[in-house]
Amino acid sequence: MTSMTALAPVGEETAQRIEREIQEIVAIYSRLYPTQALSFLVYQGKDPVWGAPVVTEGAFTFQPEHLNAEFLGQVDRPGAHPGAPVVTVQVSIPRKPLPSESRQMDAPWSPMRRLRALYRLSPLAYETVRYQAEMQRKRRAGGHSHQPLPRGDGSALLAAPAPAQQDQRPAILIGMHWLEVGGAEKLGFDTIRWALEAGLRVFVAAGVPSIQRLADRLPDHPDVTFLRLDRYLPHPLWPRYVENLARAENIRLIHIHHCRPLYESLPQVRARLPWIRVIDSTHIVEHADGGFPRSSGVWSGFIDLHHVISRELVDYYRDRFQIIGQVRLGRMLERGGHPASLPEPNMQPGKKRLQVAFVGRLYYQKRPIVLVEALRALSDWARRNDVELAAKIVGEGPFLDAVRALISRYGLADRVALLPADAPVPEILRQSDILLLPSNNEGLALVCYEAVEQGCIPISTDVGSQAEIVPKDLLVPLAPRACVKGIVAAVDRLWRDADFLSRQREALVRSWTAITSDPTAKDVLMPVYQKAAAGLQE
Amino acid sequence: MSALGKTAAVIVTFNRSAKLMKVLDALDGQTLRPDVILVVDNASTDDTQALVEARAQDDARIRYLRLAQNVGGAGGFHEGLKAAYRLGAHYFWVSDDDAYPQPDAIERLVQAITAFEAQHEWRPSFACSRVEWIDGSLCEMNTPRPVWDWPRFLTARTPWALVDSASFVSILIPRWAVEQHGLPIADYFIWFDDAEYTRRLSRSYPGIFCPESRVIHDTPDNRGVNFALVDEKSLWKFKYGARNEASWRRRERGRMGILAFAYGVHLQMKGGNVPWKLRREIFRAIARGAVFRPGIVKV
Known part of the structure; x- marks a missing residue:
């Protein structure tokens, strides 16, 4: 490999970072083009996440723009033989993220320009407009395909490809959406640990370029490799890369966690590597287009096992894709570690001090503005009923500034505390009477489950699979105004009506018991991992 | 003759869960088991869904298409054939929820249609079974209609008569025929949908009646369509x-x-x-x- 021509003089750290990134880039493309002569045109990136690679297969002609102001230099990797075809890769090294970007990728939220006046006048009216727009999108979402892609199995007349003899231990490729905070990502990290536990070597890739803030939480283990395909490999080249990786590293299993380019790699996998088992995990049906469960259903002919976290999703696959046997419910819960029985609710009728909690990322999905409106309405209710109300909001995100401003505007600052995401959630829930979840959409919010175990009663919008844990009477409508009214009505009834409170507790015990008796994600996935590790085919 | 033989069974059902389970048992016991078994449920109100779900837990071949409302047999076969076609099957074995194929029924149909093609070059647009009532007599309502030269290729070893009309009770339809002629007419709701469809398919070439493939139709009585x-x-x-x-x-x-x-x-x-x-x-x-x-x- 020739060395770079234009790196010095720069600081040592910058030079090391660039060298490291170039090694990563060369490794990726060497895997993709093992015999070709590779020529890398390296640029200094303007954004912190995406390398904007452009790949040219064949002779390359330089144009003035190829030697632009960001041009860092060239790196060549010779081909396997003198006449090897040339592949040129133009790629930028993403700049280091700014501290503010490292903390928070998304810019602080602000209302849409055209609706700012409406937001100033009434945040709830603004939320209502947004809700209506989203419901309109949902109605139009019928246009998205819910047909599984047909897949031919081929004829027995032509032999299917077979795996070559491999000396390496079997490996798994785990495709994540990204390595950022989220429910799907939590499961993704769990599966990385389980795969290691099963004895598999683990390759991790993310489909969406981002700072990948959780990358440093990957197990520090020689069997775990994080491939920066998200930065340096265009999606159309993933299938061939995956094939070459699987052949070289004895990959026996692919597990997809909301990773679009891995779904798109499945035809290559099925055609070229039919012995590899493919599983995916899905969490939430999105309003607008069905989200990843829809994608997963469309690809179901190429997937061996669909792991889902809720019964809603079991029904979704059955009703929309006619699939039953390939779908396995595995709750995102630990087996064991639960209390033998649930504590009495913290809430008591006529209680003079009421503690309310919210735990979640402050993104639109959790509807932080509706949350503050609900707290405002609850505050009015508490004043009328001579109750002292206090609330804790645990979480961070682009809505934090807007939430803080709104709390101040409504004069709630003395009653509502904003706590960072690493605040002790179990303790907060143990001290709280009510957990509010006015979310726009949910899979099955784990925090509800935690709340129930701490004696805190969840009140949630009736979305996703929330009905599996939250009793019917504590589910409130999604429409913002109705949601706020519903929350106040539910709290009022819990506070006044001892029978109602007792019935809700019984319902919570029932749903908690039912959910804890369901198989966990580990119960469902571990046997598949262990089989792959043992080199067994289904 | 195609080298591809992915077979999808399409069963349309409505409120006859016990009989449907017997059909699924019969499919389980086939010498040539379908690659896909698509149960099309016309919005049954009995325990059909629960029973199919329980069965499908251990059999990934079973797919369950529940329709929002009862669209009749015609609508059910239309939807079922459409879904099975999209799954990439090369043959569709279409039948009622009260018809129990004998263990080699599907294999015989596939053998007959492929052997006919190999021997005579013509492609039958469907192959249908001999449908018997529960007492072993011919089931009146499922009698196929022969064409004028029905015995053209019929021999003692290949007893296949040419027919241009048959019922949706154990009938095997190749993919090319669906591709060329489309789907059954859903708007018919019930009756004559199968006759219309098979007559439409027969525009390419008649189907064949395969007496060696047998199916028992468990209807309350054995009445013809008259x-x-x-x-x-x-x-x-x-x-x-x-x-x-x-x-x-x-x-x-x-x-x-x-x-x-x-x-x-x-x-x-x-x-x-x-x-x-x-x-x-x-x-x-x-x-x-x-x-x-x-x-x-x-x-």
Whole structure:
């Protein structure tokens, strides 16, 4: 490999970072083009996440723009033989993220320009407009395909490809959406640990370029490799890369966690590597287009096992894709570690001090503005009923500034505390009477489950699979105004009506018991991992 | 002859879970097991869904398509064939929820259709089984209609008669035929959908009747489709049948076709001494059929 021509003089750290990134880039493309002569045109990136690679297969002609102001230099990797075809890769090294970007990728939220006046006048009216727009999108979402892609199995007349003899231990490729905070990502990290536990070597890739803030939480283990395909490999080249990786590293299993380019790699996998088992995990049906469960259903002919976290999703696959046997419910819960029985609710009728909690990322999905409106309405209710109300909001995100401003505007600052995401959630829930979840959409919010175990009663919008844990009477409508009214009505009834409170507790015990008796994600996935590790085919 | 043989069974069901389970048992015991078993549920209100779900837990071949409402057998077969086609099957074995294929029924159909193609180069547009009633006699309502030269290729070793009309009870349809002729007419709701469809498929080449493939049709009685049999209880079905066949006759043979059909129905009802009140209902259905022109949906 020739060395770079234009790196010095720069600081040592910058030079090391660039060298490291170039090694990563060369490794990726060497895997993709093992015999070709590779020529890398390296640029200094303007954004912190995406390398904007452009790949040219064949002779390359330089144009003035190829030697632009960001041009860092060239790196060549010779081909396997003198006449090897040339592949040129133009790629930028993403700049280091700014501290503010490292903390928070998304810019602080602000209302849409055209609706700012409406937001100033009434945040709830603004939320209502947004809700209506989203419901309109949902109605139009019928246009998205819910047909599984047909897949031919081929004829027995032509032999299917077979795996070559491999000396390496079997490996798994785990495709994540990204390595950022989220429910799907939590499961993704769990599966990385389980795969290691099963004895598999683990390759991790993310489909969406981002700072990948959780990358440093990957197990520090020689069997775990994080491939920066998200930065340096265009999606159309993933299938061939995956094939070459699987052949070289004895990959026996692919597990997809909301990773679009891995779904798109499945035809290559099925055609070229039919012995590899493919599983995916899905969490939430999105309003607008069905989200990843829809994608997963469309690809179901190429997937061996669909792991889902809720019964809603079991029904979704059955009703929309006619699939039953390939779908396995595995709750995102630990087996064991639960209390033998649930504590009495913290809430008591006529209680003079009421503690309310919210735990979640402050993104639109959790509807932080509706949350503050609900707290405002609850505050009015508490004043009328001579109750002292206090609330804790645990979480961070682009809505934090807007939430803080709104709390101040409504004069709630003395009653509502904003706590960072690493605040002790179990303790907060143990001290709280009510957990509010006015979310726009949910899979099955784990925090509800935690709340129930701490004696805190969840009140949630009736979305996703929330009905599996939250009793019917504590589910409130999604429409913002109705949601706020519903929350106040539910709290009022819990506070006044001892029978109602007792019935809700019984319902919570029932749903908690039912959910804890369901198989966990580990119960469902571990046997598949262990089989792959043992080199067994289904 | 195709080298590809992915086979999908399409079963349409409505509130007959016990019989459906027997059909699924029979499919389980086939010498050539279908690669996909698609159960199309016409919005059953009994325990069909629970039973199919329980079974599908251990059998990934089973797929369950629950329709939002009862769209009749015609709508069910339309939806089922469409879904199975999209799954990439090369043969569709289509049947009712009360017809139990004998263990080699599907294999015999596949063998017959592929052997016929290999020997005679013509491609049969479908292959249908001999449908027997529970006592072993021929099931009257599922008797296929032969073409004029039905014995052209029939020999003692290849006993396949050419037919141009058969029922959706153990019939094997190749993918190319669906590709070329589209799907059954869902708007028919019930009756004559299978006759119309197989006659449409036969425009390419007739189907074959395969007596070596047997299926038991577990119907309450063994009655044929004859307008002499119209009574109060069965009137609603005969009305669909009259409307649908009239519509088909109008499409294929014009107004004279309807008149000939009406005259034939008249003679049958007269022969059966059907009360005039019911006869009027049937003639009204024929009149409706004259202006009923449902479209044909292509895949």
